[in-house]
Amino acid sequence: MSIDRLQSAVSATAYQKQWFREVQDRAAAGEPIAIVNADAPHEIFRALDIPYVVTQWWSSIIAAKGAGPGALAALDEQGLPDFSVQYDALPLGEQLLPEAERPWGGLPVPAFAVAERSGDVTQKIFEQWGSREGTETFLLSRTGADPLPADWWELVPEQWETAFGSDRIDLLQAEMEELIAWLEERTGRRLDRTVLSAIMDRANAQAEWNRRTRDLLARTRPSPVLVRDTMPAVMIPQWHRGTEWAVEAARSLYEEVRDRVSRSAAVCPGERRRLMWIGRGLWSDMDLYTRFHDTHGAVFVWSMYLAIAADGYARYGEDPLRALAGRFVGLTDLLYVPPWSSQWYVKEAQTHGVDGVVHLVADDTPGSGFITEALEDCGIPVLEIRANNADQRSSGAARIPERIAEFIEERL
Incomplete structure (x- = not known):
């Protein structure tokens, strides 16, 4: 059955390809870029004008372009696990592939790798980024959840302090302040609130x-x-x-x-x-x-x-x-x-x-x-x-x- 695609999807995909080329160009010109997981506060990087690539998005491209098996095999050859939290690990392996096998020309070497400690494996993957030349890692804490009142989807837009608890928010806000200072020191930029x-x-x-x-x-x-x-x-x-x-x-x-x-x-x-x-x-x-x-x-x-x-x-x-x-x-x-x-x-x-x-x-x-x-x-x-x-x-x-x-x- 032939089905007309959403133009919104076609346009978004085209935009993303062009944007990624611009990220590659900025990295080639010496600008720092970041790789971050989906649960990191992306808006900080946007406010500092630091281009960032999201691990899970880049993993989706690697998988869609058929480079997943090669990326996982490359990790295995390095003595790293190829069987756990592959969604986070694929970009690490993609960097090891021959240039011709890297989707869209490959992810440039990131200056910063930032993630939430959502699990021991994700933490270790991002620590691996930090062990590579040219990349530093910053990790944010993952705090535990308390039971939330029913219908959270009606509560969190305005009453997120009540929903998640001030203690948890205090900790993440303090760590985000540390992240901002860490990025400012390394880039010479200043975050404008x-x-x-x-x-x-x-x-x-x-x-x-x-x-x-x-x-x-x-x-x-x-x-x-x-x-x-x-x-x-x-x-x-x-x-x-x-x-x-x-x-x-x-x-x-x-x-x-x-x-x-x-x-x-x-x-x-x-x-x-x-x-x-x-x-x-x-x-x-x-x-x-x-x-x-x-x-x-x-x-x-x-x-x-x-x-x-x-x-x-x-x-x-x-x-x-x-x-x-x-x-x-x-x-x-x-x-x-x-x-x-x-x-x-x-x-x-x-x-x-x-x-x-x-x-x-x-x-x-x-x-x-x-x-x-x-x-x-x-x-x-x-x-x-x-x-x-x-x-x-x-x-x-x-x-x-x-x-x-x-x-x-x-x-x-």
Whole structure:
């Protein structure tokens, strides 16, 4: 079946390629760049005009371009593990590949590697960056979550201090102050809090457009868009969060979806089953998300990327640095720590009217069993697949397409 792609997705991908070339040019001219994980406070780098590449995004490119197996093999040849937290490890291996095998010409050597200590393995991966010539590492603490009141998605934009607790925010804010001083010392630049405040305002506006898009799609039957399109259309602007381009990209996505809804467009006119994909995107096989349209009338209508962009990022407050700490101190909790995560996934499944859930569980995603149990308790069947989205050996061995087909036929 031929399906028109979202122009928002096409435009975002083209923009990202051009942006990455500019990052390479800036690095070649001697400017410092950073590699950061998704849970680091990106807005600090933006306010200091330090180009940054997000580990998980670059891993998705490595996997999509077929360079994942080579990157993991390169790690193994160095005596490093190739079987754990591959989503963080792939960029480390990509740097070791021959030039001809490096996607888009390869990631320049970063001056800074910054991550949250979300686990022992991630910490060790970023410490490896710091052991390489030309790169220094800065690690932020990962604090534990306390139970949150129900419906956190209504609480966190304005009442994030109550939601996450002042002690946790105090610690992250203090560490962010240290990070700012560390970067200022090494670059000779100074962070302007007014600039940071404007970035936070634009990031909030971006989140509001994403919420409008998510809410519109939740109530629309049949689905007018492909999940494989909303993933890049949302996530590429997320990596540019707080820029005017990102706000415009989020607005354009909403208007394009609204136009499709007004025309009663459907990616699968024979939609009979609505599926939810919990977990990271399977970047090496994006065709998976459309594979069951013709054979089963089954459409993936949800991924975490648009949903968390809608509910997880807006933070309003007078102090931009403290609001930024409030944005990142509990972001991982919202996706993975029950009951926060399980309540949210149930809410999203119900509002989107899904008939079943495919739950991709990696080795570093805690709380998966509680999420599955909560959905099943609400009468929503769940297929758990244990595999790593960034490792084709793992996803291939899991027989993902075959198991989804069996799930649809036998349980839906």
